[in-house]
Amino acid sequence: MQVRxxxxxxxxxHACDLLGERWTLLIIRDLLVAPRRFSxxxxxxxxxxxxxxxxxxxxxxxxxxxxxxxxxxxxxxxEMGAGLEPLVLSMAKWSLNWVEQSPKPDNTHFPxxxxxxxxxxxxxxxxxxKAILARFAYNGWVGWVEVDxxxxxxxxxxxxRVPDVNFPGPVSSLRNSRTAVEGLPQDERxxxxxxxxxxxxx
Amino acid sequence: MQVRxxxxxxxxxHACDLLGERWTLLIIRDLLVAPRRFSxxxxxxxxxxxxxxxxxxxxxxxxxxxxxxxxxxxxxxxEMGAGLEPLVLSMAKWSLNWVEQSPKPDNTHFPxxxxxxxxxxxxxxxxxxKAILARFAYNGWVGWVEVDxxxxxxxxxxxxRVPDVNFPGPVSSLRNSRTAVEGLPQDERxxxxxxxxxxxxx
DNA sequence: CTGGATCCCTCACGATACTG
DNA sequence: CAGTATCGTGAGGGATCCAG
Numbered sequence: 326m327q328v329r330x331x332x333x334x335x336x337x338x339h340a341c342d343l344l345g346e347r348w349t350l351l352i353i354r355d356l357l358v359a360p361r362r363f364s365x366x367x368x369x370x371x372x373x374x375x376x377x378x379x380x381x382x383x384x385x386x387x388x389x390x391x392x393x394x395x396x397x398x399x400x401x402x403x404e405m406g407a408g409l410e411p412l413v414l415s416m417a418k419w420s421l422n423w424v425e426q427s428p429k430p431d432n433t434h435f436p437x438x439x440x441x442x443x444x445x446x447x448x449x450x451x452x453x454x455k456a457i458l459a460r461f462a463y464n465g466w467v468g469w470v471e472v473d474x475x476x477x478x479x480x481x482x483x484x485x486r487v488p489d490v491n492f493p494g495p496v497s498s499l500r501n502s503r504t505a506v507e508g509l510p511q512d513e514r515x516x517x518x519x520x521x522x523x524x525x526x527x
Numbered sequence: 528m529q530v531r532x533x534x535x536x537x538x539x540x541h542a543c544d545l546l547g548e549r550w551t552l553l554i555i556r557d558l559l560v561a562p563r564r565f566s567x568x569x570x571x572x573x574x575x576x577x578x579x580x581x582x583x584x585x586x587x588x589x590x591x592x593x594x595x596x597x598x599x600x601x602x603x604x605x606e607m608g609a610g611l612e613p614l615v616l617s618m619a620k621w622s623l624n625w626v627e628q629s630p631k632p633d634n635t636h637f638p639x640x641x642x643x644x645x646x647x648x649x650x651x652x653x654x655x656x657k658a659i660l661a662r663f664a665y666n667g668w669v670g671w672v673e674v675d676x677x678x679x680x681x682x683x684x685x686x687x688r689v690p691d692v693n694f695p696g697p698v699s700s701l702r703n704s705r706t707a708v709e710g711l712p713q714d715e716r717x718x719x720x721x722x723x724x725x726x727x728x729x
Numbered sequence: 730c731t732g733g734a735t736c737c738c739t740c741a742c743g744a745t746a747c748t749g
Numbered sequence: 750c751a752g753t754a755t756c757g758t759g760a761g762g763g764a765t766c767c768a769g
Contacts (some may be wrong), residue, residue, distance in 0.1 A: 347760085
């Protein structure tokens with residue numbers, strides 16, 4: 326498989342050689358959330374075309390970004406591919422800080438994209454020792470985030486224990502934190518405030 | 528100016544919309560080191576073609592990545608563009624950790640690329656309070672790095688004070704730290720060891 | 730029905746020549 | 750020096766078809 330190269334002895338250029346083709350980083354993003362089948366990826370990447378998706382997945386496997394074995398027909402990141410999480414979060418953080426996040430109605434949207442991006446804003450604070458489990462429900466989709474002073478862990482589907490706070494909307498509803506808290510039952514508001522405090526603006 | 532869009536309501540995708548076209552991130556990389564003129568960028572980006580470079584620079588200016596005023600015929604990053612340093616360093620760090628950095632002789636190479644990439648490996652250590660200034664000379668090119676427990680600062684040309692250590696080779700010669708130190712005069716070796724200790728492997 | 734492969738058209742890219 | 754104009758090539762994108 327021949328791949329375009331910038332032909333530069335530079336670490337940044339080497340990363341661009343492996344990651345810079347169209348769609349590659351978005352495939353990484355989706356696989357950072359969970360392993361996915363071909364058709365799931367296709368749905369999440371509107372406009373890619375099955376030929377190009379197939380080609381990209383082959384290239385990414387050849388480059389070592391994906392595991393060789395396709396467990397259960399799911400594509401899974403290799404250790405090298407999973408090592409891209411800081412890079413992807415760095416992209417999300419820059420974007421959230423500098424780029425207008427205008428949600429257009431005809432754009433595609435999958436809620437777990439926000440679950441990953443929120444991790445980019447997570448700011449550890451060793452003084453906060455109590456873990457908080459937040460559940461998000463949005464249009465049939467369910468996901469959760471558990472934070473404590475040093476870690477951010479997220480997952481899809483129902484959480485394993487009763488959540489401390491139940492946000493009845495997409496992750497992006499946290500953006501206006503006041504309204505996000507006001508809609509909650511009294512006994513969840515403290516946990517909600519505390520949860521939101523892990524994601525300072527700017 | 529029309530630009531391709533992924534059409535996704537996702538912060539990572541928004542970043543890809545602005546940064547994902549060919550050459551864009553490499554232009555950012557070069558401008559993170561210093562403002563550059565058109566012809567300087569062209570030299571550093573072998574194979575780009577003047578038409579495409581011109582188009583990219585226009586797009587990047589329209590996107591807000593570059594300053595509108597072209598001071599002294601030099602292209603300069605805007606605040607938004609300079610905000611990409613963590614992202615670019617994140618790419619370098621991943622690349623240095625996971626991708627074979629095989630230097631091919633027909634590849635282009637500019638020493639300041641390494642000066643920037645080295646910053647990706649910088650590990651602060653508040654216990655190291657003494658600043659160390661290292662000078663690199665390579666094939667007519669001169670650059671420097673000054674580190675202390677919390678900061679990494681680099682520049683092109685001669686440093687402003689007498690350096691603590693003088694590495695007579697490219698930055699990449701640090702990779703085999705033993706030989707990098709052995710070739711130095713006795714009185715510089717301690718500073719060299721200390722400097723290198725700021726960049727732990729893995 | 731999933732997981733692709735094949736065909737074909739378009740446009741982005743890349744090389745070169747030319748201009749203010 | 751700093752681009753613009755032109756043009757050939759190949760990557761991207763959409764539709765359709767095929768195998769398990």
